[in-house]
Amino acid sequence: MTPIRRPFTRWRLRPHQGEPSYSYFARLVADEGHNSVKIYATEIGVNGRNIVPEEMLDALRKLPLLPDEMERLRAATPILRDSVYQVGNERLKQKQLSFRHRRVCPHCLATARYHRIQWDVVSARYCSIHGVELVDKPRFGWWWPHFDVSPQGVRLIDPTEAVPARPLPFHEMLRTRLELGERGDGPLATTELSDIITVAQAVGQFAVIGKRSSKDKSCDIDAGYQVLTLSHGERVEWFKERYEALVPAAVRKRGFDASGGPLRAGFDVGGDALWDAVEQAQYEGFAKVGTLGRKFVRRDAIRSDKTLKEAAAALGLPPKGLSKFIQRIGLLPHAKWNGDAISLDTEAFEALKAVVDDLITLPQTIEITGIPGHEFRQVAKAGLVAEYPHMPTGGTFGPRYSRKEVTEIVERCRSSTSAKPSGELKTLISKAKQLNTTQGQLVSMVMRGEITPSLVDQDRLGFRGLYFE
Numbered sequence: 001m002t003p004i005r006r007p008f009t010r011w012r013l014r015p016h017q018g019e020p021s022y023s024y025f026a027r028l029v030a031d032e033g034h035n036s037v038k039i040y041a042t043e044i045g046v047n048g049r050n051i052v053p054e055e056m057l058d059a060l061r062k063l064p065l066l067p068d069e070m071e072r073l074r075a076a077t078p079i080l081r082d083s084v085y086q087v088g089n090e091r092l093k094q095k096q097l098s099f100r101h102r103r104v105c106p107h108c109l110a111t112a113r114y115h116r117i118q119w120d121v122v123s124a125r126y127c128s129i130h131g132v133e134l135v136d137k138p139r140f141g142w143w144w145p146h147f148d149v150s151p152q153g154v155r156l157i158d159p160t161e162a163v164p165a166r167p168l169p170f171h172e173m174l175r176t177r178l179e180l181g182e183r184g185d186g187p188l189a190t191t192e193l194s195d196i197i198t199v200a201q202a203v204g205q206f207a208v209i210g211k212r213s214s215k216d217k218s219c220d221i222d223a224g225y226q227v228l229t230l231s232h233g234e235r236v237e238w239f240k241e242r243y244e245a246l247v248p249a250a251v252r253k254r255g256f257d258a259s260g261g262p263l264r265a266g267f268d269v270g271g272d273a274l275w276d277a278v279e280q281a282q283y284e285g286f287a288k289v290g291t292l293g294r295k296f297v298r299r300d301a302i303r304s305d306k307t308l309k310e311a312a313a314a315l316g317l318p319p320k321g322l323s324k325f326i327q328r329i330g331l332l333p334h335a336k337w338n339g340d341a342i343s344l345d346t347e348a349f350e351a352l353k354a355v356v357d358d359l360i361t362l363p364q365t366i367e368i369t370g371i372p373g374h375e376f377r378q379v380a381k382a383g384l385v386a387e388y389p390h391m392p393t394g395g396t397f398g399p400r401y402s403r404k405e406v407t408e409i410v411e412r413c414r415s416s417t418s419a420k421p422s423g424e425l426k427t428l429i430s431k432a433k434q435l436n437t438t439q440g441q442l443v444s445m446v447m448r449g450e451i452t453p454s455l456v457d458q459d460r461l462g463f464r465g466l467y468f469e
């Protein structure tokens, strides 16, 4: 018997972005005119009874696909290693992924007939593009190679238009990470997908029933995920509001455990940073509307150290930006600086939080300096005031400045005058004009001691109070 060199006689179909090996394999089987992936696979020596995505990927490697196409297939195919599925750069627990039964979005199939990897995430229920529930009835497995109709003769395609009636942030995140292979740079960018799913599910269940339950499976995972993207303060408010809405006051009076206890209980490993942040918010939210027993008051002392990730999550900032910021402000002595493995005790975190809370945007400097933002920017560019990029406090972009520092330099300039005024004085703007420079440059010169103001008008704001000969 001569071994079959290539698993298919033709490969005019191309793999799509986000398409796993078994989908592409099935499409090629159908293109060969066969009606059973199971029989076809067995014939070419691939396990056809139980889908092993990696095995099908290996078979497809024998096709002369373009390197890009092969990479696309690899990135969307779950590879099992040590009981963990690796999909591109993402990791999922074995039970978080299933391809036993096929699930589809009929509208996506109308756009292009292939399978999207995110449909195999067990906790996924919707298509984030079309907002519809994924269809899993009638049930059929990957032995069936077609995408237009089910083996029972049911049409799988719906060409009508559909858009989500509400935001589906969890499902959109799944699509972004798994289909597009991107993580963005939000606060969860460094968190593993498997951990996000676990925590989002627990919080999503709390969102609906106000506690954890193995019996009641109700869960709004999009709401749960949304909570994970909030700042610490917003999370606390969210828990408070949910406790009030879902747990009767009489129960809340009986304590935290009587009110359902920590969401985290029972989850053994993984997602520690995210869990810590969520748990802290749950306690604080409960404390606002319930009775916290003595055992929980000690909690803060027991687990007070925060990792960089936890600190970033608590402050609603990207870990990368925060890491640079901590270094810039010299919060920790050099000996203690060890990047991601950094640990902030309560005192250090509070100090950090105070500095972060004190940050202001460029537009906010105007009410202190009295000069336009673009003029003040020149003072920062001249290195005379610290400018912090990548610290999107409050969710808005642009550089940040320390309110304290800005106030101090304004005060310093306003107290730098010594000479007695004589003759006609010039304002900051007219002096800058006379010197053929800008207000920002002139302020920089004052700060460097190259020019001294003659008078300060205390009634005028910030640098605008400076007068020159």
Ligand SMILES: [Zn+2]
Pocket: 105, 106, 107, 108, 109, 127, 128, 129, 130, 131
């Ligand atoms: Zn869809």
